[in-house]
Amino acid sequence: MTWETVIGLEIHAQLATRSKIFSAASTDFGAAPNTQASAVDLGLPGVLPVVNREVVRMAVRFALATDASITRRSVFARKNYFYPDLPKGYQISQMAFPIVGEGHINITLPDGQQKGIGLTRAHLEEDAGKSVHDLFEGMTGIDLNRAGTPLLEIVSEPDMRSATEAVAYARYMHSLVRYIDICDGNMQEGSFRCDANVSVRPAGSDTLGTRTEIKNLNSFRFLERAIDFEVERQIDILEDGGKVIQETRLYDADRDETRSMRSKEEANDYRYFPDPDLPPLVIDEAFIDAVRETMPELPVARRTRFIDELDIPAADAQALCADRQIADYFEAVFEGRKFAPKLAANWVLGELFARLNKEDVDLADAPVSATLLGDLIARVDDGTLSGKLGKQVFDALWGGEQDVDAVIEARGLKQITDTGAIEAMIDEVIAANPSQLAEYRAGKEKLLSFFVGAVMKASKGKANPAQLNQMLRDKLKA
Amino acid sequence: MHDKTLAEQAALLASGDLSSSDLVEHYLQRIEQHNEALNAYLAIDADAARQAASAADEQRKTGNAGPLTGVPIAHKDIFCTSSMPTTCGSRMLQNFVSPYEAAVVQNMRTAGMVTLGKANMDEFAMGSSNENSFYGPVANPWQTDRVPGGSSGGSAAIVAARLASAATGTDTGGSIRQPAAFCGITGIKPTYGRVSRYGMIAFASSLDQGGPMAQTAEDCALLLQAMAGHDLRDSTCSPAAVPDFSAELNADLKGLRIGVPQEYFAEGLDDGVAARVNEALAVLEGEGAILKPISLPNQGLCIPAYYIIAPAEASSNLSRFDGVRFGHRCENPQDIDDLYTRSRGEGFGPEVKRRILIGAYALSAGYYDAYYKKAQQVRQLVSDDFSNAFAEVDVIAGPTTPTTAFARGAKSDDPVAMYLNDLFTVSANLSGLPALSAPCGFAEGLPVGLQLCAPANQESRLLNVAHRYQSVTDWHRQIPANFA
Secondary structure, rough: OEEEEEEEEEEEEEEOEEEOOOOEEEEEOOOOOOOOHHHHHHHHOOOOOOOOHHHHHHHHHHHHHHHOOOEEEOOEEEEEOOOOOOOOOOEEOOOOOEEEEEEEEEEOOOOEEEEEEHHHHEEEEOOOEEEEEEEEEEEEEEOOOOOOOOOEEEEEOOOOOOHHHHHHHHHHHHHHHHHOOOOOOOOOOEEEEEEEEEEEHHHHHHEEEOEEEEEOOHHHHHHHHHHHHHHHHHHHHHHHOOOOOOEEEEEOOOOEEEEEEOOOOOOOOOEEEEEEOOOOOOOOHHHHHHHHOOOOOOHHHHHHHHHHHOOOOOHHHHHEEEEEEEEHHHHHHHHOOOOOOOHHHHHHHHHHHHHHHHHHOOOHHHOOHHHHHHHHHHHHHHHOOOOOHHHHHHHHHHHOOOOHHHHHHHOOOOOOOHHHHHHHHHHHHHOOHHHHHHHHHHHHHHHHHHHHHHHHHOOOOOEEHHHHHHHHHHHHHH | OOOOOHHHHHHHHHHOOOOHHHHHHHHHHHHHHHHHHHHOOOEEEEHHHHHHHHHHHHHHHHOOOOOOOOOOOEEEEEEOOOOOOOOOOHHHHOOOOOOOEEEEEHHHOOOOOEEEEEEOOOOHHOOOOOOOOOOOOOOOEEOOEEEEOOOOOHHHHHHOOOOOEEEEEOOOOOOOHHHHHHOOOEEEEOOOOOOOOOOOOOOOOOOOOOEEEEOOOOHHHHHHHOOOOOOOOOOOOOOOOOOOOOOHHHHOOOOEEEEEEHHHOOOOOHHHHHHHHHHHHHHHHHOOOOEEEEEOOHHHHHHHHHHHHHHHHHHHHHEEEEEEEOOOOOOOOOOHHHHHHHHHHOOHHHHHHHHHHHHHHHOOOOHHEEEEEHHHHHHHHHHHHHHHHHOOOEEEEEEOOOHHHHHEOOOEEEEEHHHHOOOHHHHHHHOOOOEEEEHHHHHHHHEEEEEOOOOOHHHHHHHHHHHHHHHHHHHHHHOOOHHO
């Protein structure tokens, strides 16, 4: 039998606010334990939550970016369960009335195909603290710095049909939340976490199979591997005549497998009810309009503009728009310049990216600013530099040089375009290699490159290659 | 000087005929003398009180004083204080000292009031007799074998026995008004949201409201002035403007329409209580008010709805008392479940446990719609009853409680009988409306309370009616013989 895989993802994106969702404590990562937990975060007797307006603004940004409905009157609810790192004994979340309703996005799969994915909802909630099990002999430590950190839980429809699609969707979301400045996307620090709901069914069936929920997927690679493992596991069970149990499973990266965490029967009854400490969250049109004003151009629109208006090839446009910082950098490189944006794209995706990757540097920390790169490309475009010399200048800029023309001057990298000078060098080379000249003229045209190389060498690499080529051909013919 | 009302004391302080230090010293002596018989105070900070009093006297000299500067007050032990323990009447919070101060405590201190100590109460404000305090029951100053009411029983006994000029209370289903009635004092539950709940340990968040308890409506007006106001730390606190509560105290009652719900004068209402309340209504009629019989048809649903909603919220609110970060922790926990089970099992008393169980049940999957959701629908019906009634009348009046103070132990084995004591009070909480209880005489030597209820944010009207009533009666002047 052929099986069809059905996947839906729940993504927890930590909202990049400075303070927590219901208190004024800082959300900075990595502080000493319990130094960023206020009376509210500790759940002390008598404290009350107050919604951080910035969190609401970010949720609305998300809704606007995903073509989603915005709930004008959403309701915070309490999810009740006991856990030592859950200070109040309940998590404030949203249940029946989430702030973001149904939405829709289009993702690009690795083969270039577009696919639409439905979003069920996105709701606001607070994160719990952390239990630290390995620091104290026989005891567990509690760090409540993370307690109350704002999360947006983004729930997709079960629209993905393979691990590849799930990863493409997760990558899209990862890019989008950074694009609209609501999440730093740091997966190591847990700012962007995925849970996958996975089921399989006979191909052609329109009823869903029993699903399992896989937790602890803190990289795209783990997401892909965990889904692949889980799909295999479920198919094996079904083909052996067994039944998949609805349960929560944990992905173990070391063993590359999923294992049961708790079954549906063991699941908590969370006793959800509207939080009486928080009135319904009312959002008016003026608030939404004000947020809309501050929205950046979204990746899809930007990519289309790059292709249609800037004549950038589709694959390059996709690569440039994957990250807002890259796209912004790219646009800054050619802004106000005479050269074609395409040339800027080549340099950004070529030389710059190669260097960033090689040296493992983030774009934000790159020593070559967009303005400097623009100066450099302008000198290539106006013929002062050949492409090859340009790369030498780029190296100098990467090393800390701050003035393109000064580098060209100081290192004598200026391209030789004086026909007299080039002609003299050609004549010298031809004169020194009479046998090669004879062979060439006898029809061994491959030797052209020998002559080009020799003249280029004589010019110390500075001869304009196009000029050199043309003049050399003419001379060799004669 | 303890026979003076708070307003009278304030006037003497303002004129310089009385010093805060003398007043505070006087109360400290009375507390020393009488508290043992009542068990009304759980904690007293005499040194801090003396210091605050002398600071208040200094402030008087600079001419910077407000009407309440230097007036002594007791705070219900549900309000967090950073200088004294806050136990909420529970073993769970024995010796717990809050690192921060409740908004109400701050507000009263800002107004210059001197804190004498913390008042006993039913554990986590759950009770109508103050028998549920881990620190022992409070006696009713009128007859010490009687209960003072609850949950603000300590506060009521303190004011009735003149062991402070005033006290703060909280009211979730009648916890200010019922003990005020039982102890013969005046207490007002303001409109929900009028007073910040920040730092007031939550019982049922959508019903809880802090308010003043004192001898007279005039005193309550002064106290509420200092207590009320918007607080950004409480999202349910109302941004509505706070009026001058004393401005209309003396307004004429002529033509005031007072609705008298027929449902209140039915089976279960004690004859003596009915008689006193009817006499009080006649007095108001004599002042020019017009009495109109009205109906609150869903009155009978209030108690069942209340005893779903309040426990449901409590079951969640009390989850933070888990032995992990503060409060009682059991000895040698074996694992996390043992820590929870024994810490909570030992820390909470039987009534609190009962309500947590009821509440958790009402919220659980499969029962939510039948209980919690249904109770919320009833709550709306109760609010609608009041809206309809207030289309025809300005104030609603009736008994605060069906009976006078009952004997200690009389109902402690019968929770339902105990809950029925809240019969007339819970509707104001369910609908968020302001309501006041004022003393209106005695039945067999025990005080009877007259309850007044008004539309939202119309505390001034309640205080006006009660003040006019107190201008022509002297029930509020009566002091229990043993505490004269």
